[in-house]
Amino acid sequence: MPRIQATDFGAGPMPFVEIHIEVGAFFTRAMALVDSGADETIIPAEMLVPLNLDFKDLELVMDGAGAAVGGMGAGGGFEIRRIDATLKFRKWRFAEEVRVAALGALPGPLLGRQDFFAAFTIRFLWHRDPPVFDIDPVA
Amino acid sequence: MSPEAAMIDEPLELELDPEVQHELSQHRGKWVALTRSEVVAVGDSVAEVLKAAMDKGVPSPILMRVPNSEPSAFYY
Numbered sequence: 372m373p374r375i376q377a378t379d380f381g382a383g384p385m386p387f388v389e390i391h392i393e394v395g396a397f398f399t400r401a402m403a404l405v406d407s408g409a410d411e412t413i414i415p416a417e418m419l420v421p422l423n424l425d426f427k428d429l430e431l432v433m434d435g436a437g438a439a440v441g442g443m444g445a446g447g448g449f450e451i452r453r454i455d456a457t458l459k460f461r462k463w464r465f466a467e468e469v470r471v472a473a474l475g476a477l478p479g480p481l482l483g484r485q486d487f488f489a490a491f492t493i494r495f496l497w498h499r500d501p502p503v504f505d506i507d508p509v510a
Numbered sequence: 511m512s513p514e515a516a517m518i519d520e521p522l523e524l525e526l527d528p529e530v531q532h533e534l535s536q537h538r539g540k541w542v543a544l545t546r547s548e549v550v551a552v553g554d555s556v557a558e559v560l561k562a563a564m565d566k567g568v569p570s571p572i573l574m575r576v577p578n579s580e581p582s583a584f585y586y
Contacts, residue, residue, distance in 0.1 A: 375523050381535030382577050388525055389546075389572055402525070402574035417541070418573065420556040479575050503522060 373461070377502040378402075384502045386495065390480065391459040392469065394422045401480050405493060405504065409483030412458060413442065413451070413470040418480065422456075429454055429471055442472055449476035458486070463508050465490035539578035543571035 377384030386405040391398060392414065399421035401414070416426040429452035432440040442451045450473040458466040466486040482488075494505040526534075527547045534542060534549060543551040543563035550571050551562035563571040 373523055374521065375525060378525055378531055379535075380531060380576050381538060385577060387574075398570070400570060400572045402572055415575075417556045417575075421560055421573070478577060 372505055372507045374503055374505050377497075377504065379501070384497075386502075386504045388460060388482070388506070390482070391457075392418070392422065393457040393459070394424065394454060397422045403480035403482050405487070405506075406481040406483060407488065407493075409481040411470055411483040411485045412466055412481065412487055413472050413477065413483065414480040415472050415477040416474045419471065422454075424454065426452060426471060426474060432470060442470075442476065449473045460487070460491070460506065463490065534576045538576045541573065541575050543568065543573055545571060 375386070375388065378387040379385070387402045388405060389400060390403045391400055399418060401418060403412075403414075419426060432451050432453050434440050440451055442449050452471045453468055454471060455467065456469045457464055458469055460482075487493075490509055492505075492507045492509060494507075496503045496505070525546070526544070530544060530547060530549055534544075537549075537552050540552050541554065541556055541559050542549055543559040545568065550566055550568045551559040553559040553562065556573055559573065560571070563569070
């Protein structure tokens with residue numbers, strides 16, 4: 372059971388972890404925020420560079436009525452697309468696709484409820500000094 | 511013994527060395543390429559820091575944009 376100390380970049384402690392994103396023969400490593408406020412894991416389009424992908428070539432995310440799904444952030448609404456990708460935290464796979472937010476829409480990858488939080492039991496111990504969090508694989 | 515007390519001695523892990531965290535605090539809002547123990551490149555785009563990292567012999571760095579605000583700004 373990894374127990375991880377919150378990372379502090381001078382803006383307060385935050386639950387960051389390193390993840391791997393693999394698309395075909397390409398992969399990248401990124402620091403991602405464990406974010407219970409995010410529906411699904413989503414990465415900014417800027418992270419597509421090492422994956423040799425272009426945002427405009429990706430598939431739109433559609434809802435049941437055939438309308439394009441968008442995201443909402445502090446800066447307003449933004450376009451979301453998707454890619455088939457394998458996402459890993461350490462040795463554990465937790466997703467086989469990922470949402471991608473338009474350029475400039477997100478500051479960094481967010482690990483959300485429907486995939487990351489479904490694959491791991493996450494316990495925040497923010498009363499500790501420094502704050503820590505546990506990430507246990509469900510299966 | 512309470513569950514909390516039983517967990518108190520769990521080994522603690524760091525995703526990044528404290529020195530790296532401190533150095534990154536001086537680059538808030540920037541894209542960075544790093545290893546867990548070293549900041550390799552700082553810039554305004556992923557392409558820029560990735561190229562700089564590769565030039566330094568780090569072909570697969572960890573990429574991130576250093577947070578520039580409180581965590582609540584991340585929600586969507």
